Amino acid sequence: MGASTEDILRAAAPLIELALAEDIGPGDATSEATLPAELTVEARILAKANGVVAGLPIVEAVLRRVEPRLEVTALARDGDQVAPGQVVMTVRGPARGMLAAERTALNFLQHLSGIATLTRAFVEAVAGTRAVILDTRKTHPGYRVLEKYAVRMGGGQNHRMGLHDMLLVKDNHIAAAGSLTAAVRQARAAYPQLACEVEVKTLEELREALALDVQRIMLDNMGLEMMRAAVEETAGRVALEASGNMSLARVAAVAATGVDFISVGAITHSAPALDFSMDVETGRAG
16 A cells, blocks of 8 residues: 555645645744845754654655745655654755744654654564554544555554445444344445455454455454454464554553454554754855
8 A cells, every 4th residue: 555755745735735824824924024035044854852754755845835945855764763863854945935834844744753653663562473563544634645654654554545445344334234244245245356354352253254255354352362262263264453442561462462463543543743843054145
């Protein structure tokens, strides 16, 4: 599901427009009042904490959208580990445009880098096991492509993008259809070209799912002992995904049960921002 830089920038474009409209509005009053129009400055964007950077192409897009004359040089790449004080980008050009774009650019960078950083922590916590860290659809509206990109920059993998590209038969589908078997069979009949996953909560439901045409089974909110039993009973016939209230404190123990995937909603819906700043170094009349 890896998107190119062009895909990421295309997804970011309407968000950039929205963000700039709400922040700048009719103009940056402070910069226009205090800075001569011809003033040129040089600035550095630097990390203020340890983490994983993500979103540098979007930062450049924001800066150039506000002031096309800005010269932007990236000194790091998305996915890189960064340390406090490390310069990830330099910017040179008209001061008014640079400062007008600053907050919007940093908002994107801090949010996406926070997701990449938290994802990397989960990935490192399960190192040495077979488990792959997945994201979920618990993303901020409009930001899904960007947030799932940030997950990949942190070393995780993407689950489905939306409701359209994979079948995931969950508890409410099962309840509405009357049974797990009925729900899966109806889904497979309607969309045979899509991969199918089904959610189970008990070993009895697992056994029912194993008899069906599914590519993955989600073990929903199971305890460690039940997950280990599910892995043993499945014996590699179908990929197993652990899901439900996953935390850094618990994820290593979950991975040790032998599941193939662990989905973590927190990496997108609750990742703290990774702090960056833009510091103006020099200025001169243009």
